[in-house]
Amino acid sequence: MKNDESKGLSWPLSLLVTLLICVLAYTAASLLTREKSHILSDTTVLPCTSSQAVQVLGKGVVYSDGTSLRALNDRGRQTWSYVVGANCGFNACESGVAAWSGDLLAVLNPENGAALFSGSLGQTILSATVGSSYAAALVGEESSATLIVLELSGREIDRIALEDITVLDYGFFNKGEMLWVMSLDTNGTIPMSQVTTYKPGRKQSGKITDSEQIIYEVMFESPSVYAVGTTYIRVYDYTGVENVGQRRLVYGWYLVDSDASADGALMAFVPMAEIGTTAEISDVRLVKGNTDRTIRMPFTCFSILARGNAVYGFSDQYVMIHALNAEQAETYQLPFQCDALIGITSSSSAVLVSGDSVYMVPLP
Numbered sequence: 001m002k003n004d005e006s007k008g009l010s011w012p013l014s015l016l017v018t019l020l021i022c023v024l025a026y027t028a029a030s031l032l033t034r035e036k037s038h039i040l041s042d043t044t045v046l047p048c049t050s051s052q053a054v055q056v057l058g059k060g061v062v063y064s065d066g067t068s069l070r071a072l073n074d075r076g077r078q079t080w081s082y083v084v085g086a087n088c089g090f091n092a093c094e095s096g097v098a099a100w101s102g103d104l105l106a107v108l109n110p111e112n113g114a115a116l117f118s119g120s121l122g123q124t125i126l127s128a129t130v131g132s133s134y135a136a137a138l139v140g141e142e143s144s145a146t147l148i149v150l151e152l153s154g155r156e157i158d159r160i161a162l163e164d165i166t167v168l169d170y171g172f173f174n175k176g177e178m179l180w181v182m183s184l185d186t187n188g189t190i191p192m193s194q195v196t197t198y199k200p201g202r203k204q205s206g207k208i209t210d211s212e213q214i215i216y217e218v219m220f221e222s223p224s225v226y227a228v229g230t231t232y233i234r235v236y237d238y239t240g241v242e243n244v245g246q247r248r249l250v251y252g253w254y255l256v257d258s259d260a261s262a263d264g265a266l267m268a269f270v271p272m273a274e275i276g277t278t279a280e281i282s283d284v285r286l287v288k289g290n291t292d293r294t295i296r297m298p299f300t301c302f303s304i305l306a307r308g309n310a311v312y313g314f315s316d317q318y319v320m321i322h323a324l325n326a327e328q329a330e331t332y333q334l335p336f337q338c339d340a341l342i343g344i345t346s347s348s349s350a351v352l353v354s355g356d357s358v359y360m361v362p363l364p
Contacts, residue, residue: 056343080113098128117154131172157201173220
């Protein structure tokens with residue numbers, strides 16, 4: 001009789017325990033992945049392919065078929081096209097599009113594709129960029145190039161000889177009125193990183209030299225210059241004088257993206273060990289002003305982008321959005337298998353690659 005009573009009591013108790021375990025497991029799973037139920041179903045297939053060069057331009061994109069450029073709006077409709085020439089290259093900037101083929105350069109209005117300037121620079125163009133007041137084109141040989149600075153009308157106002165150095169990057173800052181050039185001099189026993197600033201048409205205004213590390217990224221936040229290298233973030237004024245008190249150690253971390261806004265630049269770093277041949281990023285270090293924190297993404301990412309006060313992580317199935325001061329990321333499921341990220345438009349749509357197709361997906 002005692003044995004029967006034991007059996008009678010154990011069955012409901014076992015059921016209660018099982019139900020409790022299921023509830024706890026469900027609650028934990030919901031807390032960890034509660035945003036997975038949000039599927040980003042509003043997608044637009046763009047009339048370009050993953051094998052073509054595609055760049056974000058405003059709310060849409062611009063892409064090349066090898067000879068011509070075609071701009072698409074946020075609905076995937078073509079807004080303009082421009083014939084550049086064989087094997088053309090291009091650079092889409094906020095202020096315009098620089099397009100080149102051989103020694104021919106065209107500066108295009110980003111809204112309608114109209115040529116603000118088109119002409120020969122007399123030498124093979126390696127790259128070009130457009131600011132609000134000027135355009136610049138790097139011509140000649142990579143190890144001994146010349147940077148030609150033009151007004152948007154095409155009038156040449158500067159030729160900067162960059163002999164025996166490797167130009168890593170260049171662009172405009174201070175509302176487009178100033179020019180910067182980041183270079184590396186490897187002729188000596190120790191590689192020398194340099195960031196030089198110019199007032200177009202006038203003279204060199206400042207120079208940063210660093211022999212302790214390789215500088216690979218430069219950001220401008222008036223009145224400061226942030227030089228990000230393999231060991232430190234160093235902060236300078238426009239003349240090249242460092243504020244040593246603002247130096248920050250970043251050895252072992254690599255800056256994958258940054259975004260400057262009115263309240264300061266957000267920088268997203270990832271461990272060097274997580275960006276090999278195939279990026280498998282879990283940890284992201286966010287630096288902005290006095291804030292320096294490391295977060296962990298819910299799923300392994302192949303790409304990280306910084307925008308405003310948040311960082312965006314992209315995996316093959318999910319988009320993760322982690323605000324600078326948030327405790328955890330908001331996670332959204334993609335409606336297709338994602339292979340690569342091209343960028344995020346000014347209207348917060350992700351331009352993504354899946355197989356041969358390119359999609360535009362509005363983000364929350």
